[in-house]
Amino acid sequence: MGETITLNASDGHTFAAYCADPPDGTARAGLVVVQEIFGVNAHIRGLCDRFAEAGYRAIAPALFDRVERGVELAYDDEGTARGREIRGRLDWRKPLLDIDAARNLAASAGRVGIVGYCWGGSLAWLAACRLAGFAATACYYGGQIIQFAEENPRCPAILHFGAQDSLIPLDDVGRISAAHPDLPILVHAGAGHGFNCDARDSYRPEVAAAAGERTLRLFDETLTAP
Numbered sequence: 001m002g003e004t005i006t007l008n009a010s011d012g013h014t015f016a017a018y019c020a021d022p023p024d025g026t027a028r029a030g031l032v033v034v035q036e037i038f039g040v041n042a043h044i045r046g047l048c049d050r051f052a053e054a055g056y057r058a059i060a061p062a063l064f065d066r067v068e069r070g071v072e073l074a075y076d077d078e079g080t081a082r083g084r085e086i087r088g089r090l091d092w093r094k095p096l097l098d099i100d101a102a103r104n105l106a107a108s109a110g111r112v113g114i115v116g117y118c119w120g121g122s123l124a125w126l127a128a129c130r131l132a133g134f135a136a137t138a139c140y141y142g143g144q145i146i147q148f149a150e151e152n153p154r155c156p157a158i159l160h161f162g163a164q165d166s167l168i169p170l171d172d173v174g175r176i177s178a179a180h181p182d183l184p185i186l187v188h189a190g191a192g193h194g195f196n197c198d199a200r201d202s203y204r205p206e207v208a209a210a211a212g213e214r215t216l217r218l219f220d221e222t223l224t225a226p
Contacts (some may be wrong), residue, residue, distance in 0.1 A: 001049045007061065007105060009097040015065035018045050018184045027057035029223035030106025031113050032127075032134075034101055034120030035085030036197075039064050039071035041201045044117075053222035054216060055224070057109035061102040063095045063123075071200035077199050087119055089206055092126060103134065103191060111135040111223040116142065119195060121160075128153035133159050140213040141165060141193050146172040158184045158218050160211045162202075164193030186214065 002020030002210035009015065017039050021027060029052050035044050040062045048058035062178040064071040067089045087108040099114070107114045113136040116124030137153060137198070139145065140160045159207035161173050164183025177185050194200040198208075 001052055001057075002025055002045060004171070007098070007101045009094075009101045011094070011097055013066060013094075013097070013128075013154075015098055015101075016062040017105075018048055018060045018062075019105070020045075020048040020058045022055050022057070027052075027109035028055040029057070029111045029113065029135075029219070030103075030109040031056045031058045031115060031223075032124075033058050033060040033218070034061060034099065034114065034116030034122055034123050034127075035060060036073065036118035037087050038073040038176050039083070041072040041199075043197050047117075052114075056113075056219070057106055059102045060096045063090070063098055065089075066090060066094055066098070072137070074196070075194075076198050082189075092123075094129060095123055096127055099123065099179055100131050100133075100181075103127075103131070108132065113137065113219045114225050116140065118142070118194065119144070121143045121145065122148075125153065125157070125159075126151070128155055128157055136218050138218060140196055140211070141168060143168045143172075143193075145176055150177045152180075156218060156222050158186065158214060160186050160215075161185070162193060162195050162207075163187050163189050165193045166190060167193045184214075186211065 051058040115138040117140045122141040122144035192202045194202045195204040196208045
């Protein structure tokens with residue numbers, strides 16, 4: 001359904017992105033889909049395709065291109081270590097430039113939302129707080145959101161966490177909730193880190209479906225409603 005395209009960030013950096021459009025070619029709105037530490041791999045491309053099937057123009061910028069191009073990592077110890085190493089060579093500012101370039105293209109379809117997973121969940125939070133032009137954000141198991149819990153999103157947001165996530169303490173989730181008492185924060189029972197990813201052992205299809213329904217409801221209400 002999708003294709004790999006080339007985008008340019010405002011600082012002159014050129015990078016790849018995966019772009020998927022609805023089968024009928026008519027998008028109701030745009031979405032930026034932000035990767036995990038495993039790159040724009042088959043899972044992220046598949047998410048873009050599913051969002052496209054739901055009527056959105058979905059664009060996943062290859063944020064690791066600033067360090068190494070064409071990164072696609074497996075969900076194993078080696079892939080995790082490599083992804084963390086690459087992520088550690090990036091600051092928070094430069095990926096936001098690439099996300100903003102993706103948002104600019106997605107805006108050709110109308111209002112733009114952003115959804116991110118793991119590292120991307122934290123970046124989706126930051127993008128909603130620091131960048132103009134996003135109309136909604138959904139953040140899945142963003143472990144670094146706690147670092148930026150005092151910042152405020154400029155748009156409606158929803159956060160998804162797993163109750164059994166060994167990487168994100170529930171105390172952190174509680175602190176985020178305390179800083180944003182009106183923010184919908186869903187802590188999914190029986191779910192660990194990566195519950196939305198069907199390539200992980202931690203995948204929980206029932207939880208992923210429920211979280212996905214809430215996410216699409218947010219986007220439908222904020223991006224496509226009159």
